Amino acid sequence: MNLFDNRSVGSQVTIDLDVFFTNYIRSPDQVPPDERIGINLFTTRDRIKILEKRVGMRIEAKYRRSSSGNVHVRLFFPCEVTVLDAFMIRAWMFDDQTRLALDMARYLKSNDLNEMNRCFDEKGDINGSKKAGPWIPIDEIPKVQEDPQRKL
Numbered sequence: 059m060n061l062f063d064n065r066s067v068g069s070q071v072t073i074d075l076d077v078f079f080t081n082y083i084r085s086p087d088q089v090p091p092d093e094r095i096g097i098n099l100f101t102t103r104d105r106i107k108i109l110e111k112r113v114g115m116r117i118e119a120k121y122r123r124s125s126s127g128n129v130h131v132r133l134f135f136p137c138e139v140t141v142l143d144a145f146m147i148r149a150w151m152f153d154d155q156t157r158l159a160l161d162m163a164r165y166l167k168s169n170d171l172n173e174m175n176r177c178f179d180e181k182g183d184i185n186g187s188k189k190a191g192p193w194i195p196i197d198e199i200p201k202v203q204e205d206p207q208r209k210l
Contacts, residue, residue, distance in 0.1 A: 063169055066138040073131040073153045075102075079123040079191075083199055097152050102131060103196060105151055123191035130190065141165060 075082065077097050089095050099121070110117050118134040131151065139147070148158055161174035194200055 062141075062166065064140045064142050065171075067141055067144045067171055067174075069135045069138055071133045071135070071139060071144050071147050071151075073133070073148055073151045074124065074157050075129040075131065075152060076154050077129050079127055079129055082121075082129045085199075099196075099199065102151065106133070106196065109147065109150060119196035120193040121196060122193045125188040125190045131196075132193065141171070 075097055081096070082098050084098060086095055086098075086100065095101075102119070102121070106117055106119055115136055119131060120134075121129055121131045124130045133147065133151070145158065145162060164170070164173050
């Protein structure tokens with residue numbers, strides 16, 4: 059007996075990482091010895107490789123700077139992914155825990171896919187709007203540029 063509908067979310071899964079973009083793209087040798095590395099591009103690549111081995115298929119991926127200066131990752135599967143699979147994949151890829159929990163609660167309450175698995179291209183606030191950066195293939199590392207939207 060299934061308690062919840064485990065239908066398809068499509069062939070893409072989005073992950074929202076609470077990591078500054080500039081920290082995310084640093085190679086391990088660029089991290090000062092007194093700083094913990096945390097989640098970075100290399101961790102994401104390693105996790106995707108493990109996931110590919112586990113599911114037996116190639117997974118394309120891209121990442122970008124979010125509108126808040128953090129990181130979005132998008133995984134592209136060659137097949138459709140179910141709701142339960144998407145939740146497990148997001149947890150494995152270190153998706154924002156609050157976002158993940160809220161999406162689970164929304165799905166339990168409404169059985170609606172429209173309000174989940176989203177990463178916004180633009181967000182507005184009292185000072186105007188901020189746009190996310192372009193999607194970058196997971197195998198590329200962009201040149202580090204100062205983020206004009208990040209206020210120190």
